[in-house]
Amino acid sequence: MSSINNSVGDDHHINNIADNALRRQHPRDLDHTSDYLPTSQPQPQARRPRGFAATAAAATTGPSAGAKGKKEREKEKERTKLRERHRRAITSRMLAGLRQYGNFPLPARADMNDVLAALAREAGWVVETDGTTYRQSPPPSHLAAFPVRSVESPLSASSLRNCSVKATMDCQPSVLRIDESLSPASLDSVVIAERDTKSEKYTSVSPINSVECLEADQLMQDIRSGEHESDFTGTPKIPVYVKISNGVINNFCQLIDPEGVRQEVSHLKSLNVDGVVVDCWWGIIEGWSPQKYMWSGYRDLFGFVREFKLKLQVVMAFHEYGGNDSGDTLIPLPQWVMEIGKENGDIFFTDREGRRNTECLSWGIDKERVLNGRTGIEVYFDFMRSFRTEFDDLFAEGLISAVEIGLGASGELKYPSFSERMGWRYPGIGEFQCYDKYLQQSLCRAAKLRGHSFWAKGPDNAGEYNSRPNETGFFCERGDYDSYYGRFFLHWYAQSLIDHADNVLSLATLAFEETKIIVKMLYLHRSFKSIFFL
Known part of the structure; x- marks a missing residue:
């Protein structure tokens, strides 16, 4: 009877040792469901929060994470400063070049808006104080191709005797007028007048969009004029005056x-x-x-x-x-x-x-x-x-x-x-x-x-x-x-x-x-x- 009790006690002791060994194993070693279910894919890494989210995350994390976020913000500030210094250096060189070679009347502390305004005004555009930019009138080179007619002077010898200087400074009549019979679609387009050899007048205008718009004699005119440099037949007379x-x-x-x-x-x-x-x-x-x-x-x-x-x-x-x-x-x-x-x-x-x-x-x-x-x-x-x-x-x-x-x-x-x-x-x-x-x-x-x-x-x-x-x-x-x-x-x-x-x-x-x-x-x-x- 005593032998039976001893054997039962030994079995109980062995069972306790086995249970303790099983408890020390990792829980996933005891989970056998992976043998029958598919393994899940790893989740993508979350994006680093920015702005207010970064501030909130830093507040909830430990001191090490907050220090790391502060360093990132400092680096971003330095990069912004470098970009700004680079932009200012480019602007400074542009201003120096415009003042030296273009003689633009730029203010002492000019910025890119002043540069753009000066360039626009130099090109003939009007720039108002609020930045509104527009072309007031077409360039003179575009108007040169239109026929013009002279206007008789409204002044005579008698009117000049009573002419005041103040009136001359307030309003000065123009000598030339554009022929009002012309109605071009746009004065900004380049035009050329075709010459009528019979009437010696320029009768029509057409835009120059290709070489085909020019006649062959127009294209060769400059070449022919240089072939006989010593022959002045047909050239305009140069008047000679002696003092x-x-x-x-x-x-x-x-x-x-x-x-x-x-x-x-x-x-x-x-x-x-x-x-x-x-x-x-x-x-x-x-x-x-x-x-x-x-x-x-x-x-x-x-x-x-x-x-x-x-x-x-x-x-x-x-x-x-x-x-x-x-x-x-x-x-x-x-x-x-x-x-x-x-x-x-x-x-x-x-x-x-x-x-x-x-x-x-x-x-x-x-x-x-x-x-x-x-x-x-x-x-x-x-x-x-x-x-x-x-x-x-x-x-x-x-x-x-x-x-x-x-x-x-x-x-x-x-x-x-x-x-x-x-x-x-x-x-x-x-x-x-x-x-x-x-x-x-x-x-x-x-x-x-x-x-x-x-x-x-x-x-x-x-x-x-x-x-x-x-x-x-x-x-x-x-x-x-x-x-x-x-x-x-x-x-x-x-x-x-x-x-x-x-x-x-x-x-x-x-x-x-x-x-x-x-x-x-x-x-x-x-x-x-x-x-x-x-």
Whole structure:
């Protein structure tokens, strides 16, 4: 009996050991359902939360996960900063290139909107302050192909006598009109007029979309014109004009030697010239009293020109004549102007050292009433209007073929920067002529408008009259001319010249509306392809 009890106890002990071993095994080792059911596919990895989700997840996770998310956010900030710096660097280089090579009037802290607006305006578009951009009118090149007709001048000699300068500045009639019979679908399209060989008129227009739109003779016209360069048969005639010497009329507007002048004109006629050029000097015609014009000597001279049936080109000479290249002849500005200049020297161009140049009036007084109650452009217009009314008969006959308008020193559109009386010698660069009171006021206004009032001064390192560009800190390679201030100053300096030409020529067009207008421009070959342009 005892043996039986022992065996039962041993069996119970073995069962307990087996149960404990089974409990220590992994639960999945006891699960035999996988032997009969298919195994499930692994789930895809969840996407990393962003934004508010990332913030919420970081709050629910442990400190290690929160630190990792913070590092990611810091890295993203750094990448954003790098992209922004790269974008600003590109914008900066674009602005520098536009200011250096395009001379665009960009503000000091310009952005991409300013760049786009400047480029659009340069291309002829209108950009308003709110960003609205549109094309106000078609480019001139597109309009050139349309037939135009001339309109007779509504002005006569009698109407010019009562014409006011204020009215001319408010509204100026256009000389050309587009033929209203044309009705193109779009002025923005490129068009060409086909020529009618019988009527010598351009009768129709058609868009140029392909080479087939051009006739063969149109395509070969340029080639044929170059085949016989020495044969000028059929080419337009080039008229030849010879200038009459300046010493034929004295300061009282009288011919010094009428018979000698007549022989000179007769000799020119025998040379088969087409006409003569005569300078009408402001210092002679209005030399003694304001608005008292003497034309008697010029009336006699023009009579000789009419006698020999020559054409006439006249020059409205508003500058001084005299110096080393004119011999004994000296024609100053009007005496009453010189008297004003003694009390107010700022009516003349002035260099950095304060020396006045009396070759012509400063452009700073174009709209300043400092000439006995008149502005500079009013004085010029009154002179031109007097000439137009005095010689209305010559204009009606067609004897006067063109009028040249003096715009500066030597009659050219230029500053008097190369005056020998100031010590200039070739090939010096000259000096800026902007130190009179009125041009300095204009510079000050431009600097304040730009937001840099301390720019209201001329450069102090531009050298002197006989310096070379590479000897100065302003004009040397990579000099101050290319700085923000340098580009601002040069733009203002050039714009003052352009504004003067616009003011005078607008009035000249009114006075001589149906007559060809001529201007002289300065040519500097010695500084070709350089940054020097005083």
